[in-house]
Amino acid sequence: xxxxxxxxxKIRQEGLKxxxxxxxxxxxxxxxxxxxxxxGDYTEERKEKxxxxxxxDLQKYLMEELN
Numbered sequence: 001x002x003x004x005x006x007x008x009x010k011i012r013q014e015g016l017k018x019x020x021x022x023x024x025x026x027x028x029x030x031x032x033x034x035x036x037x038x039x040g041d042y043t044e045e046r047k048e049k050x051x052x053x054x055x056x057d058l059q060k061y062l063m064e065e066l067n
Contacts, residue, residue, distance in 0.1 A: 019028040 019031060023031060
């Protein structure tokens with residue numbers, strides 16, 4: 001049985017949802033970090049993302065997460 005990209009994305013989404021429900025957002029992140037080496041310059045990337053963040057984007061994101 002071949003697994004499509006769409007199937008893999010569905011599995012990823014369901015897995016993250018299950019982790020978030022069971023562990024909460026912080027626990028989910030800590031769990032994922034245990035299995036991720038990471039790469040790049042987090043500090044610089046964060047500065048760039050925060051510089052372009054608009055208040056309405058943050059509000060939209062939070063409303064989506066709460067629903």
